[in-house]
Amino acid sequence: MEEIVKKEGVLGLESPEQERMNLYSSLDWKDYKSQLRNRVRSQDLHKYFHLTESEKLGIQDTIRLNVGATPYYLSLSDPNDENCPIRKIIVPRQEEAFFSPEEAMDPLHEEDLSPVKGLTHMYPDRVLLFSNHECSVYCRHCMRGRKVSDSSERMESEDLERCFEYIRDHSEISDVVISGGDPLNLSDAKLDWILENLERIPHIKICRLGTRNPVTLPMRITDELCKIIESHNTDRLSIFCNTQFNHEKECTTEAKEAILKLLKAGVSIGNQSVILKGINDDGESMLRLHRKLLEMRIRAYYMYDPELIPGSRGFRTPLAKGIQIIEYMRGKIAGMGIPQFVNDLPGGGGKITLSPNWYLGFHRDSRNHVFRSAVRGTYHLSPEPVGSEYDDFYPSLDLETWEKIRENLYSVTRGLRLEEEGF
The missing domain is CATH 3.20.20.70 (Aldolase class I)
Structure with missing residues (x-):
């Protein structure tokens, strides 16, 4: 029985957990060069993860870049949980095998904006x-x-x-x-x-x-x-x-x-x-x-x-x-x-x-900007300076929104209703 166990280990039939322990103990953990020399490649992934069918297809058919992960980064992943966030960053999935119509090799046109190589x-x-x-x-x-x-x-x-x-x-x-x-x-x-x-x-x-x-x-x-x-x-x-x-x-x-x-x-x-x-x-x-x-x-x-x-x-x-x-x-x-x-x-x-739309618009009659508070969800007024020539620059607050919120507006006079401020 002992000989069979040893043979299975040689054939790579040990559990992902044991394979990881073997890997980690085989290198100088704190030496970055040792980490790089022992990077995990696509052909090794089956040893360190219980792979799903999607992952197996992704490894086989990916149209993306090569697979490579340091033992250190591998150690942050879960060999059993297919939803582990680090695992998703390391292991290709089936979606990587498809070049979709909306995609491009160079979507930002970096090569067109390259005057010299690199x-x-x-x-x-x-x-x-x-x-x-x-x-x-x-x-x-x-x-x-x-x-x-x-x-x-x-x-x-x-x-x-x-x-x-x-x-x-x-x-x-x-x-x-x-x-x-x-x-x-x-x-x-x-x-x-x-x-x-x-x-x-x-x-x-x-x-x-x-x-x-x-x-x-x-x-x-x-x-x-x-x-x-x-x-x-x-x-x-x-x-x-x-x-x-x-x-x-x-x-x-x-x-x-x-x-x-x-x-x-x-x-x-x-x-x-x-x-x-x-x-x-x-x-x-x-x-x-x-x-x-x-x-x-x-x-x-x-x-x-x-x-x-x-x-x-x-x-x-x-x-x-x-x-x-x-x-x-x-x-x-x-x-x-x-x-x-x-x-x-x-x-x-x-x-x-x-960014979220914290700015609702400019109420032209009162010359106030209207904002929604990110912290409380309340609505707040901030006046445009007297003499400003930028009134036409701002988008107008629509009347429907104004009527809906006008009874619950806050200004520098904390909590006062609009009528109390003369609007």
Whole structure:
């Protein structure tokens, strides 16, 4: 019997829980290079999860990017629960096998806005530098899946030199977002070289590192890396970091330690979450996440509407969801914990922000703006300044709404009825 048990183990017939223990014990857990060498690939997923039929089809037929997950990030997932939010980010599902009519490989037209390989120039004063095609985890919702995990998209030093040359030749550019892939998957030396080149360009004042490694590989944030970043975070170049936590399960002790190291290197950190169906697409989930982020000293930045990328129907949510989430969060957490809800417009239109309709309109007879309170749901007046020439700029409050709420309006004279104020 003992020989049969050993044989089954060799054949990979142990439980996902046991297979995970075997994996975790086989590497140096705190060494990020060991984590990367032992990333879980598509052919390994059956060992670490009790896969559903949808997942099996997704793994077999996905039209998205390759599968890859660090043992650390795998450890945050549930091998038995198909609705585990981290599992959904790691494991492809059947929806990934379909290229729907509304989807496109490059919905934001980044390639059309690329003057040289690896550089997107959408906004006049800033560019996005695609520094690296690799990530520690290949998230199934990745908006740049056409490039990420594809070795043909590798950025060689010559490619990066051409990017630097373009930036040097365009003095209107003051802000460079280093993205990918994940720039922190580059070697320390390569990242040092990139930052040094940017710091030497006089008109570059801002550098933003777009990285998910604090979430997926927090041990990558080493003391050595932080020293390199700090050495370039000078009066000539201000370095920021935008990361992407999407669920409270990602807010671990290890992640917080990584964030604190970056903060001590003088790097301001913001979070860009993505609304993902069945993962965080409700107000309470986003509220819990952003409360955790504030505890970690991360400020909310953006909350993205999912992009129209191939195989993404399983993640996309109605536009109204984002507005409802922001409405739910307002009044329950400090403003620095509430992200801007953003739609990155298909066709290269850039980002726009969307929010609940707190502003009902302008009552022209009394020259008052009418607002709905996010905290209490009550209605409030705020007068337009005397002598203002902007009355025609504001949308008029419709008469029906005015008649419905006029008896319950609040103004600076708290709680007085409209008639008592002479309206």
